[in-house]
Amino acid sequence: MLIEFTLNRKRVAVEAPPDITLLTLLRDYFNLTGTKEGCSVGECGACAVIMDGRLVNSCLVLAPQAAGSEVITIEGIRGPDGGPNDMQENFITYGAVQCGICIPGMIMAGEALLMHNPNPTRAEIRTALAGNLCRCTGYQQIVDAIEATARSREGNR
Amino acid sequence: MPRFDYVRAGSVAEALRLLAEPGLTSRPLAGGTDVLVYIRHERAPFDRLVDISRVPELKIIERRGNEVVVGGAVTYTEAAESPLLRQVAACLVEACLTVGGPAIRNMGTLGGNVVNAAACADSLPPLTCLDTMVHLRSLAGERTMALSEFIMGPNRTAIRAGELLTHFSFPVPPDGARQVFIKLGRRNAQAISRLSIAAIGRLDGQGRADYVRLSPGAAMPTPRRLTEVEAMLLGQVPTDELLIAAGVRSAEVMIAVTGRRWSTEYKEVAIQALAERVLRRVLVL
Numbered sequence: 001m002l003i004e005f006t007l008n009r010k011r012v013a014v015e016a017p018p019d020i021t022l023l024t025l026l027r028d029y030f031n032l033t034g035t036k037e038g039c040s041v042g043e044c045g046a047c048a049v050i051m052d053g054r055l056v057n058s059c060l061v062l063a064p065q066a067a068g069s070e071v072i073t074i075e076g077i078r079g080p081d082g083g084p085n086d087m088q089e090n091f092i093t094y095g096a097v098q099c100g101i102c103i104p105g106m107i108m109a110g111e112a113l114l115m116h117n118p119n120p121t122r123a124e125i126r127t128a129l130a131g132n133l134c135r136c137t138g139y140q141q142i143v144d145a146i147e148a149t150a151r152s153r154e155g156n157r
Numbered sequence: 158m159p160r161f162d163y164v165r166a167g168s169v170a171e172a173l174r175l176l177a178e179p180g181l182t183s184r185p186l187a188g189g190t191d192v193l194v195y196i197r198h199e200r201a202p203f204d205r206l207v208d209i210s211r212v213p214e215l216k217i218i219e220r221r222g223n224e225v226v227v228g229g230a231v232t233y234t235e236a237a238e239s240p241l242l243r244q245v246a247a248c249l250v251e252a253c254l255t256v257g258g259p260a261i262r263n264m265g266t267l268g269g270n271v272v273n274a275a276a277c278a279d280s281l282p283p284l285t286c287l288d289t290m291v292h293l294r295s296l297a298g299e300r301t302m303a304l305s306e307f308i309m310g311p312n313r314t315a316i317r318a319g320e321l322l323t324h325f326s327f328p329v330p331p332d333g334a335r336q337v338f339i340k341l342g343r344r345n346a347q348a349i350s351r352l353s354i355a356a357i358g359r360l361d362g363q364g365r366a367d368y369v370r371l372s373p374g375a376a377m378p379t380p381r382r383l384t385e386v387e388a389m390l391l392g393q394v395p396t397d398e399l400l401i402a403a404g405v406r407s408a409e410v411m412i413a414v415t416g417r418r419w420s421t422e423y424k425e426v427a428i429q430a431l432a433e434r435v436l437r438r439v440l441v442l
Contacts, residue, residue, distance in 0.1 A: 001163070018163035019201075021193065041194045042261055043347055054234070054263040060193045061264065062186065064163040065208060109259070130346030131258020 005066045007032075008076030022066050023047045023058035026073055034074035034104045038133070045132030048105035048112075049073045055112035057131070074104035077111060086152060087111065090145040098136035105132045110146040119154055122147060160196070162205040169214050169294060169323060175207045177296045177319040185209045185321060187230050188264035190257070191273045215268070215323060218242060223329050229268025229322040234259070236267060245329050248336035248355040249283040255340045256280075258347050268322045271304070276311040277375035282355035283338055285372035285380040287327040295320040310378050331368050334359040335439040339431055340374075350375045352424055354431045358390075358439030366390045366440055373407070373428055377414045385410050386432065395440040404433030 004013040007030065014029050023040075026032045026049070038046030040059045047058040050072040079085040084092070087110055097103050106129065113120055113128035120128065125143050134142065163186075166172035176183045186192055186206035209215055215230035218239045225245055227236065233253040236242055243250050256262055256270075256279050270280045271291065284304050291307040293300045293316060304325075307315050316322065330336070338355045342348025353374035361367040369387040372380060386406050393399055408429040412421060 017159040019159040019161050019196075040197060042190060042257065045258065045260060048260055055260045056263055057260045060190050060261075062163060062189055062193065062206070062208075064165070065186075065189065065210070067165070112259070127346075128259055131260045 001064060003064055003067050005068060006070040008072060016063055018062070018064050020063045021059050022049070022051075022056075022061040022063050022071070025063040025066070026058060026071075032073050032075050036101050036104055038101070038105075042131075043133070044102070045105040045109065045129075046102055048108045048132065050108055050112050050115075053112075053115060055109055055128075055131075072108075072111075074107055077107055087114075087146065087149040090148045090152075091142070094141045094145040094148065096137060096141040096145040102132060102134040102136075106134065106142050110142075110149065113146070114150055114153065118150060118157075120147075120150055125150075161201045161203055163208065164205060165208040166212055169212060169321065172207055172209050172212060172321055173294060173296050173319070175205075176321065181205055182318075183207050187266040187269040188232060190261055190265040191269060209321065210266070217324065220245075220329070221326075224326050225329060227267060227325045229271075229324055230266050231268075232264060232266050233257075233262035233270075237262070246283065246287060246327070246336070248286060248338040248357060249280065251336075251338035252279045252283045252340070252353070252355065255338070255342075255350075255353075261347075267325065271308070271325075272314055272316060272322055274308050274310075274312050274314050276378060277350040277353070279338075279340060279350055279353060279374065281308070281380040282353050282372045282374040283336075284325065284327070285382055286336075286355045286357050286370040287330065288370075289325050289327040291322060292324045292326065293317075293320045294323045305379065305381050308379050330357055330370075331359055334368050337435045337438045339435055341427060341431070352376060352427050352431060354428070354435050356432075356435035356439045358436065360395075360440060360442070364394050365392055366395055367392070369436075369440070371407070371432060371436065373411065373432070376411045376424060376428055383407055383410050383432070390436065390440070395436065400433050400436050400441075403436055404429040404431075407432035 036046040038044035042057045042060045049058045181204040183205045184203040186208045215228040217228040237253040270278045289304040336357045340353040341351045357370040359368040369390045371383045408425045
């Protein structure tokens with residue numbers, strides 16, 4: 001079936017079977033492999049993307065459910081120069097990235113949080129990341145990086 | 158060859174027509190957080206999913222007189238963010254905030270949680286405490302039944318083929334009633350309830366309980382209020398002694414329903430402590 005939606009701010013249309021997930025659609029039909037497949041059952045958050053302003057696990061969204069929606073993947077998160085944005089820079093600065101497989105989902109969860117709550121407490125950041133598993137960092141540095149991003153964006157407002 | 162087809166409904170009427178279309182088995186798709194996990198390992202028990210997640214009539218949260226109406230396709234996030242539900246159904250809001258993580262709560266729906274009818278479903282204790290009615294519609298007409306009758310057992314409900322859970326309704330709890338929900342899981346997020354419990358309570362001017370509702374989750378095969386425990390407390394001053402006895406009685410009621418199962422050794426002491434704790438929070442100032 002024809003699935004039309006907005007992907008990283010571009011209108012797209014793709015012919016795909018109705019029984020695949022949004023995760024498969026992104027990775028195999030658009031070659032956007034930044035979105036990772038972890039558990040495939042909504043436990044780990046590695047496949048998290050933003051759909052219509054809300055964080056979702058793309059492994060639990062049927063591809064045609066995205067029709068008419070606005071989807072942002074990690075490939076749609078970048079700075080004005082095309083390089084890393086401020087949150088991605090902060091992940092580097094704060095040592096929030098080790099093996100890296102959870103990071104696209106972590107960035108999406110962080111961006112989704114700041115869209116709704118530009119000035120979160122540390123507790124709110126932790127709640128926002130509750131569905132994203134990281135087996136390397138112990139989360140502290142990830143929380144630090146998102147907190148620093150929120151503070152600097154607030155300062156620039 | 159796709160395993161199933163997908164179609165999106167724009168209204169309840171269209172959804173019902175699509176669900177009843179002869180020659181193929183159609184099932185509603187709301188948030189998909191249960192359906193997509195299920196079809197990873199099991200053959201899809203349908204030929205087509207009818208996406209009801211964007212049907213405006215199924216997204217309502219509103220007060221009608223002394224009743225609150227909540228649409229079947231309302232997500233946990235939408236429920237938790239609703240000013241009305243925060244005001245009159247705090248135990249439901251608390252329960253919604255314990256479901257999965259943010260990404261699950263953004264997709265999963267109250268209707269889906271109830272129709273899936275897992276014994277551990279987090280919305281069931283608060284909805285039961287609130288005396289929720291389930292409203293169903295099909296091309297044949299409408300049916301309304303109590304939530305406790307709608308759920309017939311773990312993953313079993315009274316819903317019929319071609320029927321849609323359109324909305325829930327419950328009376329606004331009395332002014333000043335306090336509400337609590339507690340869940341025990343293996344961790345604080347992304348956890349399936351091992352045991353949960355919701356309570357609503359209020360004291361009169363003399364410090365006696367004049368309104369008590371108590372309902373545990375993941376404790377019994379079908380949700381129900383612990384009316385035996387509620388009766389112990391009604392009209393009484395909630396002393397330590399009485400609250401402890403209420404906890405003990407909660408465990409007795411559970412065991413009378415389920416018998417002694419493999420998990421009872423744990424659940425007996427856990428429900429006792431949880432019941433006492435939630436009753437204390439809603440009845441002791």
